[in-house]
Amino acid sequence: xxxxxxxxQEKTAYPGIFGWIFSTDHKRIGVLYxxxxxxxxxxxxxxxxVMRLEMLTPGQTIVQPRTYNALFTVHGVIMIxxxxxxxxxxxxxxxxxxxxxxxxxxxxxxxxxxxxxxYMTGALIAVAGLFVGGGAPDTGWTFYAPYxxxxxxxxxxxxxxxxxxxxxxIITGLNFITTIHxxxxxxxxxxxxxxxxxxxxATAWIQVLANPIVGITLLLVIFEKVFxxxxxxxxxxxxxxxxxxxxxxxxxxxxxxxxxxxxGIISEILxxxxxKNIFGYKAIAYSSMLIAIIGSFVWAHHMxxxxxxxxxxxxxxxxxxxxAIPTGVKxxxxxxxxxxxxxxxxxxxxxxxxxxxxxxxxxxxxxxxGTLSTDLxxxxxxxxxGHFHYTMFGGLGFALLGGLYYWFPKMFGKMYxxxxxxxxxxTLFVGFxxxxxxxxxxxxxxxxxxxxxxxxxxxxxHVTSTIGSWILFVGIFYMMGNLIHAGLKxxxxxxxxxxxxxxxxxxxxxxxxxxxxxIPEVVYGPYxxxxxxx
Amino acid sequence: MRSQAASYASQVDVAFWxxxxxxxxxxxxxxxFMIFCLYRYSKKRNPTPATFDGSIFLETLWTVIPTxxxxxxxxxxxxxxxxxxxxxxxxMIIKVYARMWNWRFEYPDGRKTDKLVVPLNKPVKLLMYSxxxxxxxxxxxxxxxxxxxxxxxxxxxxxxIEEGTFDVLCAEYCGDLHSYMSTTIEVLKQEEYExxxxxxxxEIKGEALKGKEIFHGKGACMACHSVDGSKILGPTLKxxxxxxxxxxxxxxxxxxxxxxxxxxxxxxNPSKAITKGYENIPMNAYKGILDEKDIKALxxxxxxxxxxxx
Numbered sequence: 140x141x142x143x144x145x146x147x148q149e150k151t152a153y154p155g156i157f158g159w160i161f162s163t164d165h166k167r168i169g170v171l172y173x174x175x176x177x178x179x180x181x182x183x184x185x186x187x188x189v190m191r192l193e194m195l196t197p198g199q200t201i202v203q204p205r206t207y208n209a210l211f212t213v214h215g216v217i218m219i220x221x222x223x224x225x226x227x228x229x230x231x232x233x234x235x236x237x238x239x240x241x242x243x244x245x246x247x248x249x250x251x252x253x254x255x256x257x258y259m260t261g262a263l264i265a266v267a268g269l270f271v272g273g274g275a276p277d278t279g280w281t282f283y284a285p286y287x288x289x290x291x292x293x294x295x296x297x298x299x300x301x302x303x304x305x306x307x308x309i310i311t312g313l314n315f316i317t318t319i320h321x322x323x324x325x326x327x328x329x330x331x332x333x334x335x336x337x338x339x340x341a342t343a344w345i346q347v348l349a350n351p352i353v354g355i356t357l358l359l360v361i362f363e364k365v366f367x368x369x370x371x372x373x374x375x376x377x378x379x380x381x382x383x384x385x386x387x388x389x390x391x392x393x394x395x396x397x398x399x400x401x402x403g404i405i406s407e408i409l410x411x412x413x414x415k416n417i418f419g420y421k422a423i424a425y426s427s428m429l430i431a432i433i434g435s436f437v438w439a440h441h442m443x444x445x446x447x448x449x450x451x452x453x454x455x456x457x458x459x460x461x462x463a464i465p466t467g468v469k470x471x472x473x474x475x476x477x478x479x480x481x482x483x484x485x486x487x488x489x490x491x492x493x494x495x496x497x498x499x500x501x502x503x504x505x506x507x508x509g510t511l512s513t514d515l516x517x518x519x520x521x522x523x524x525g526h527f528h529y530t531m532f533g534g535l536g537f538a539l540l541g542g543l544y545y546w547f548p549k550m551f552g553k554m555y556x557x558x559x560x561x562x563x564x565x566t567l568f569v570g571f572x573x574x575x576x577x578x579x580x581x582x583x584x585x586x587x588x589x590x591x592x593x594x595x596x597x598x599x600x601h602v603t604s605t606i607g608s609w610i611l612f613v614g615i616f617y618m619m620g621n622l623i624h625a626g627l628k629x630x631x632x633x634x635x636x637x638x639x640x641x642x643x644x645x646x647x648x649x650x651x652x653x654x655x656x657x658i659p660e661v662v663y664g665p666y667x668x669x670x671x672x673x
Numbered sequence: 674m675r676s677q678a679a680s681y682a683s684q685v686d687v688a689f690w691x692x693x694x695x696x697x698x699x700x701x702x703x704x705x706f707m708i709f710c711l712y713r714y715s716k717k718r719n720p721t722p723a724t725f726d727g728s729i730f731l732e733t734l735w736t737v738i739p740t741x742x743x744x745x746x747x748x749x750x751x752x753x754x755x756x757x758x759x760x761x762x763x764x765m766i767i768k769v770y771a772r773m774w775n776w777r778f779e780y781p782d783g784r785k786t787d788k789l790v791v792p793l794n795k796p797v798k799l800l801m802y803s804x805x806x807x808x809x810x811x812x813x814x815x816x817x818x819x820x821x822x823x824x825x826x827x828x829x830x831x832x833x834i835e836e837g838t839f840d841v842l843c844a845e846y847c848g849d850l851h852s853y854m855s856t857t858i859e860v861l862k863q864e865e866y867e868x869x870x871x872x873x874x875x876e877i878k879g880e881a882l883k884g885k886e887i888f889h890g891k892g893a894c895m896a897c898h899s900v901d902g903s904k905i906l907g908p909t910l911k912x913x914x915x916x917x918x919x920x921x922x923x924x925x926x927x928x929x930x931x932x933x934x935x936x937x938x939x940x941x942n943p944s945k946a947i948t949k950g951y952e953n954i955p956m957n958a959y960k961g962i963l964d965e966k967d968i969k970a971l972x973x974x975x976x977x978x979x980x981x982x983x
Contacts, residue, residue, distance in 0.1 A: 585813025
């Protein structure tokens with residue numbers, strides 16, 4: 140095979156789009172995920188804009204209560220299950236993990252394309268559920284019992300869709316664990332592995348270990364709904380708190396599934412643009428594992444107001460605070476990486492810095508939620524909504540976009556306009572913070588979440604927040620237009636436009652199908668700048 | 674809303690402000706440091722990057738200091754939490770019943786209300802039950818909430834230290850009218866409270882009283898209908914009795930007199946003729962939920978509201 144042909148130009152066994160959707164090439168699968176996720180994101184974000192529009196005035200603005208309840212449920216389901224959960228691992232993990240490890244593909248390429256098919260199947264079942272049976276679910280994305288069991292809407296299909304998405308996620312996790320254990324190139328010891336790979340590794344374990352729990356839970360809800368057996372509904376002898384425990388045993392660690400690979404991206408971007416080795420490599424790598432482990436024992440902080448025993452609440456509050464420590468360690472090491480560098484200010488770096496700023500707000504507001512007394516006040520208010528959008532969108536979302544701007548030249552072989560990228564980032568930043576910071580204030584003032592209507596004195600804050608959603612929406616389209624334009628008309632990208640040191644920068648842009656002509660051998664740490672490594 | 678109307682509210686606010694101030698200092702420091710690095714260590718000002726890449730001292734420092742800070746935060750939260758959860762033994766017990774989408778309160782002497790009225794500076798312990806799904810009893814001015822879970826008895830206690838009327842909200846999503854599941858808590862001086870206690874018993878008697886109980890209880894009418902003239906979701910029942918009302922029947926407008934037959938029909942089969950202006954908010958049909966006697970009592974109550982504009 141001619142190694143100089145790039146993966147996206149190569150002649151495949153199937154013509155056109157079939158050469159992509161039946162491809163077992165990890166890079167093509169990464170791109171498939173990118174396009175699928177971007178499409179769902181536009182849908183999810185549009186629903187978000189409609190929700191904010193409804194909040195413009197008290198009482199009815201544009202939709203009925205039931206429609207509003209369906210909107211926030213569908214927004215949550217799409218954003219969580221179709222975007223942030225698969226997000227970074229399935230786009231950039233697929234595309235870059237094998238390359239960063241110096242491998243030709245993941246361990247199980249066929250399972251890899253299967254995971255995309257399962258993802259699409261799950262997504263389509265969930266989306267189809269909106270239009271058949273009782274219509275779009277109105278339960279909130281958390282599907283709490285017993286409300287979900289009593290709801291007349293179609294919850295079986297979205298739940299079954301989510302169940303299938305879980306299988307897709309487990310397969311990706313297994314694939315990555317095996318790839319990382321077995322396919323690192325010669326010389327790449329665990330402590331010479333790029334930090335992005337470490338983030339994926341920690342995440343993969345949570346995917347494999349925690350996903351089955353939520354899978355079973357969702358099936359139990361379906362069984363209870365369809366066969367009328369009492370697992371979670373107390374009127375049939377079930378326990379609604381059992382549902383919440385099972386749900387959060389997965390769904391809290393899932394937060395780390397989302398954020399750890401995003402943090403991995405930040406750990407790639409900072410040394411590249413500082414032209415300096417990462418500060419505290421081991422601290423960053425092992426803190427990912429610590430976050431994954433401690434993070435698996437903090438789930439019940441979602442349940443401080445449920446009537447769970449006071450002792451349990453105290454223990455879970457304490458454990459929750461422990462997660463803050465490895466997270467802080469990462470942030471301080473990133474800052475120390477900047478210190479003394481020779482910093483080249485480019486869009487990906489700016490995304491990384493915005494990530495640090497916004498993720499810090501997400502983390503600090505998280506401490507108010509982890510603190511028992513303050514949580515009793517702000518639990519289930521807009522404060523929580525603001526907090527998790529700061530971590531998930533302001534953190535993970537901006538990390539993902541940073542990753543996209545960082546690796547775009549590598550993935551598509553084209554450069555984008557630096558000027559327009561910065562304008563887009565500026566718009567996103569202003570829109571994001573206008574939208575969500577006001578939610579934090581409203582929550583602290585006592586505005587409950589999932590409220591169709593609200594008391595008049597919240598209106599000014601709601602209006603400001605809604606204006607933020609318009610700015611953010613413009614930013615999203617500006618950013619997408621910027622990248623699509625670059626993909627079509629951009630200048631050709633060099634193999635290593637940023638001066639990166641990890642293996643993906645040592646091959647051409649876009650990479651050839653087989654990645655490497657010869658499997659490379661690694662001598663230095665991934666970000667060390669000596670011995671000819673840039 | 675900024676009132677700290679419960680004894681423990683100021684403790685919650687202290688924990689909040691401690692975390693807020695620590696966070697603001699750290700966030701400002703982190704942000705300024707990033708901006709400083711962009712300026713001082715730009716490619717132009719610092720063409721040759723430094724080579725250091727780790728420090729055990731620094732790693733220890735930024736592990737230990739945050740650990741101390743978060744432990745202080747945990748402790749502040751823990752301390753406040755204990756005050757919020759340890760109800761004094763002499764607390765007045767009020768039972769709270771939550772259902773889609775209203776609150777009902779039952780006092781020790783058997784009185785039932787849809788608004789909570791409590792004496793100032795007296796500990797009150799709410800024992801809370803749900804009849805359908807999970808709700809959450811939330812008083813922002815008290816900084817406290819507790820879920821009301823079917824099949825469980827959860828409690829929330831407080832000692833109100835400020836007179837006034839405060840919002841009570843449902844904070845756990847419970848369906849279509851979740852955001853309308855609200856009521857108020859009125860904190861009265863001891864003498865006023867005692868007067869209220871007597872007043873509510875004397876106010877209404879006989880069939881009309883039964884009707885009022887159904888209105889707040891079995892029928893849950895007050896979720897959508899007010900008795901004081903204000904518009905909630907449905908039309909108010911104040912002054913309804915024997916009044917002339919425009920309804921939409923089979924797509925046409927028609928004037929009716931709200932007599933016994935009309936009210937009976939409007940409860941059992943509400944979608945047949947809908948009061949003009951309320952076409953978009955369908956009411957549940959009560960056929961099979963309320964029997965003949967219940968409706969009779971409700972009619973008496975509506976009569977009472979009409980005769981007795983209070």
